[in-house]
Amino acid sequence: MAEPEIQQLLGVGLIEKDTNGDALWVWCYPSTTAEMRDLLLRKCCLTDENKLLHTFVFGQYRRSWFYITTVEVQDSSVLKKVTHFSIVLTAKDFNPEKYAAFTRILCRIYLKHGSPVKMMESYIAVFTKGICQSEENGSFLSKDFDARKAYLAGSIKDIVSQFGMETVILFTALMLKKRIVVYHPRIEVVQEFTRTLPALVWHRQDWSILHSYVHLNDDELEALKTCTGYIAGFIDSKVSNRLDLYDVCVNLADSEITISQQAKEAMTMGKLHKEIGQLIVQSAEDPDKSDSQVIKDISLKTKEILTNLASFTEVSDDGEKRTLNFEALKQKRYPPATENFLYHLAAAEQMLKI
Amino acid sequence: MDEVDKILIHSLRLSGTQVPEEVQSLQEFTTELIVESVVRCLRVIHPSLGTSLSHVLPPGMSARFRIGTSLAQACQELGYQAEVGYQTFLYSSVPEIRRLLLFLVEKLPRDDAEDARQPAGKSAGLLRAIAAKIKEELGTPWVPPACRTPRLQRLQGTCLLKPFHAHPLVLPRDSGPVERREFFGGFLPPVPAQPPRPGTVAPSLLERHVGDLGAQHDWEADWQSQGLASRLPPKEYVQWKHQRLRRRLLDQLRQAAPPHDTAGPPQPGARDLAELLSAGGAGGPLAKGSRFSHAQRLAHDQELVGQMQAVVETLVSSKTSEQEVQARQEEELAGLRGELQRLEAEMDAVGGEVKVLELSLSQAEAGLRQQRLALGGREQTLQVKSRALELLPQAENNLAKLQLLVESSAQRLVHLAAQWETRRGPLVDQYRHLRAARHSCQLESTRRVSEIQALHERGRSAATEARRKEELCRQLLTELESLPKDVSRAAYTQRILEIVGNIRKQKEEITKILSATRALQKEINSLTGKLDRTFAVTDELVFKDAKRDESVRKAYKYLAALHENCSQLIQTIEDAGAIQREIRDLEEQIESEGAKKTLANLERILSDYRALRQENAALLGRSRDP
Numbered sequence: 001m002a003e004p005e006i007q008q009l010l011g012v013g014l015i016e017k018d019t020n021g022d023a024l025w026v027w028c029y030p031s032t033t034a035e036m037r038d039l040l041l042r043k044c045c046l047t048d049e050n051k052l053l054h055t056f057v058f059g060q061y062r063r064s065w066f067y068i069t070t071v072e073v074q075d076s077s078v079l080k081k082v083t084h085f086s087i088v089l090t091a092k093d094f095n096p097e098k099y100a101a102f103t104r105i106l107c108r109i110y111l112k113h114g115s116p117v118k119m120m121e122s123y124i125a126v127f128t129k130g131i132c133q134s135e136e137n138g139s140f141l142s143k144d145f146d147a148r149k150a151y152l153a154g155s156i157k158d159i160v161s162q163f164g165m166e167t168v169i170l171f172t173a174l175m176l177k178k179r180i181v182v183y184h185p186r187i188e189v190v191q192e193f194t195r196t197l198p199a200l201v202w203h204r205q206d207w208s209i210l211h212s213y214v215h216l217n218d219d220e221l222e223a224l225k226t227c228t229g230y231i232a233g234f235i236d237s238k239v240s241n242r243l244d245l246y247d248v249c250v251n252l253a254d255s256e257i258t259i260s261q262q263a264k265e266a267m268t269m270g271k272l273h274k275e276i277g278q279l280i281v282q283s284a285e286d287p288d289k290s291d292s293q294v295i296k297d298i299s300l301k302t303k304e305i306l307t308n309l310a311s312f313t314e315v316s317d318d319g320e321k322r323t324l325n326f327e328a329l330k331q332k333r334y335p336p337a338t339e340n341f342l343y344h345l346a347a348a349e350q351m352l353k354i
Numbered sequence: 355m356d357e358v359d360k361i362l363i364h365s366l367r368l369s370g371t372q373v374p375e376e377v378q379s380l381q382e383f384t385t386e387l388i389v390e391s392v393v394r395c396l397r398v399i400h401p402s403l404g405t406s407l408s409h410v411l412p413p414g415m416s417a418r419f420r421i422g423t424s425l426a427q428a429c430q431e432l433g434y435q436a437e438v439g440y441q442t443f444l445y446s447s448v449p450e451i452r453r454l455l456l457f458l459v460e461k462l463p464r465d466d467a468e469d470a471r472q473p474a475g476k477s478a479g480l481l482r483a484i485a486a487k488i489k490e491e492l493g494t495p496w497v498p499p500a501c502r503t504p505r506l507q508r509l510q511g512t513c514l515l516k517p518f519h520a521h522p523l524v525l526p527r528d529s530g531p532v533e534r535r536e537f538f539g540g541f542l543p544p545v546p547a548q549p550p551r552p553g554t555v556a557p558s559l560l561e562r563h564v565g566d567l568g569a570q571h572d573w574e575a576d577w578q579s580q581g582l583a584s585r586l587p588p589k590e591y592v593q594w595k596h597q598r599l600r601r602r603l604l605d606q607l608r609q610a611a612p613p614h615d616t617a618g619p620p621q622p623g624a625r626d627l628a629e630l631l632s633a634g635g636a637g638g639p640l641a642k643g644s645r646f647s648h649a650q651r652l653a654h655d656q657e658l659v660g661q662m663q664a665v666v667e668t669l670v671s672s673k674t675s676e677q678e679v680q681a682r683q684e685e686e687l688a689g690l691r692g693e694l695q696r697l698e699a700e701m702d703a704v705g706g707e708v709k710v711l712e713l714s715l716s717q718a719e720a721g722l723r724q725q726r727l728a729l730g731g732r733e734q735t736l737q738v739k740s741r742a743l744e745l746l747p748q749a750e751n752n753l754a755k756l757q758l759l760v761e762s763s764a765q766r767l768v769h770l771a772a773q774w775e776t777r778r779g780p781l782v783d784q785y786r787h788l789r790a791a792r793h794s795c796q797l798e799s800t801r802r803v804s805e806i807q808a809l810h811e812r813g814r815s816a817a818t819e820a821r822r823k824e825e826l827c828r829q830l831l832t833e834l835e836s837l838p839k840d841v842s843r844a845a846y847t848q849r850i851l852e853i854v855g856n857i858r859k860q861k862e863e864i865t866k867i868l869s870a871t872r873a874l875q876k877e878i879n880s881l882t883g884k885l886d887r888t889f890a891v892t893d894e895l896v897f898k899d900a901k902r903d904e905s906v907r908k909a910y911k912y913l914a915a916l917h918e919n920c921s922q923l924i925q926t927i928e929d930a931g932a933i934q935r936e937i938r939d940l941e942e943q944i945e946s947e948g949a950k951k952t953l954a955n956l957e958r959i960l961s962d963y964r965a966l967r968q969e970n971a972a973l974l975g976r977s978r979d980p
Binding site: 029177 | 608609710713714716717719720721723727760764767768771772775778779782783785786789790793
């Protein structure tokens, strides 16, 4: 029997904006904390008067993912005083496509019936059985949406075409588990960009470092600071003044990457990085290669580097982990930038002797 | 006419003419008096015109003649339209004189118009006096110190100037603890005694007053514009403003604070500030490192300094020969250099160690976090698996039961959700309805707030207006009391109004009479026309029959005679009326001529003419004899 998939859904909620201009949290199941409610009200675009409508946004907060679909109500007979509403889904895993499809179905159900009870039925159906009937004579099967597909959905080629050789800075930062901050005034662009970045370190397949939609709010920044390395997406330009929040700052609007002062020493780049950069650019520019192939090429190179690093490790005393033998590394007499990089990489990969 | 004369005489007295007390009307004005009054008026109206003329009439006839013509010219230059010549002054008639004097008195400049333009009040008067004095002092030219008179020295020297040192004053307040109130009551010295030097009393008072006034103005302006609009009570509004200010300050500080820097020597002040803003967190290990390196560097510096001091001492105290001294210095220098290198190497090593430790620390922290998460996940799976294990023996049954259980709880949840919906729906609607009501209430209250502000404004402006008017009223009353009582304006205004009323009534009567006359004339015209037409018809009619009948011929003759006589009658009446009108006109003319006292003037003219001829002859004779 195949491994039954554990449902990762945590909850569903409904936020409405009415004719008085208030955005209210009107319904949720099973329950949400006040903190989450505030956060999600901030994230859904109904609280600001002149903000544009963002159809679908997602992000992470303290290890739980939220997915918000917003819909404008067009003079429906069922929902009288409501001008817009958002359906919020919280889950433990990263899968924007799956939850986007699911929230769209829930939106349509709510638009048609005007009552959350019907939504609840579909939600429980998906929660218990993994399947629910959609309004358009189809069905939503949660097993159609694979996690791996979500990881590979972004386009690495776009990133390389925007930044060229500077992509290697992003690669280095991700390898060394540094803090990356991405800024663009439009959230859709930020989300698209940040979701693809962890693919550069495919050997880890860790999307929990991704926080694609963060506001400059004390609670969220507190939560962000508890992670060692992260990719955080902002739409507020003031984030570039917050030097305490990042090691690398990416300004998508101006296509600029800046490394902050405190990380410059760790991020010094040398011949090895030039090699890697050239490989990335070449691979991405090849029109025959698909995105997943580019990612594969990059991961091959990463594996090479890691094997090289592993050659300097020795088995530790209790026989479980491999720890770095610094003298061995030094004896190889690499150029200082490469040595520095390998040393920091060992720290990131938990290979240092403590 | 009496009143007019009285007013004229009064105005002439004001302009400087010495009109004797018994002269009550223009009738009694002599030629000298006339000339004097005209000249004085001219002097007041137009000083340049009047100064060349003397107000005393000279005895000589030609001189009199000359003065007369020049006066007439001056009056014409001023703009007098009617005919004026030397005869107006020397051989005067009352109506002409009255007209001329009225014209001149009209032209007299009005003093009260200027007064009204200046603001009233004692303080305004004081300000005006201050302004005049300052203007005068600014007008005096600067004179070097050596050449100054005592008065100029007082004005332009600096000895009388005092420096503006303000001293903070303590004013008693009613609120506060009991001890403070006791202090204010019994022990606080009065305000003029508080500053240490008497010269600082005035500046301190000014400073305090300006500060209080400025604060009061600012608060009022702020409260009027933003405070009322924010709808908070004053204390809360002040608090809100404080918080907003603090937030802004924090933002600014954050932008200006330098980032964490472990490379160069960190300044203690900047580091503390950055720590304050970043609230610990990820900056922890780095800060420790910087503190460590900082301590190291400080120790190193202190060592170096100590060594330098020792070197200096040895240099100073040694009295041996120069060569020995040099050798010793070089030795010490080499030793110090070696020391420096050793220390630097030590520092590098320690720095490297610090980095290694930092990395290990971050690695350890990351490892810890990962382990914790893994632990949480494993605990959950453990729970699930243990439950599954319990249910495993009766696998099929339990599976079916679990399915049923899941379905039934799903249904129950849906049912509960439906029940909740029935409760929730109306509540949300009610909430929305109340919000809409509140919104409309808010609109209403904004409107009222703006009305209140407008009322405030109006109240304030009305208060200032009332104050100003009161001042003006008081000042005018005092002026009124000080004015001479010989001319009662009220009586005059009353009389003028009466006269105006009378004139209006007369005008009405005249219009009535005119309309009656017109109607009468029309009637006459129509009757005459009718008469003519009737006569023509009758004439024709009778004439036709007159050829045949004798009696009709007689009747015709009588008719013609009647017509003739009646027309003569009418003519006579008209003539009589015309003659009566002529009589009235001639009577009027006689009256006006009579007032001109032409005979007396003629006699005077003749005598003057004779005197002039004599003077001319005398002058001729004098000019002929050298």
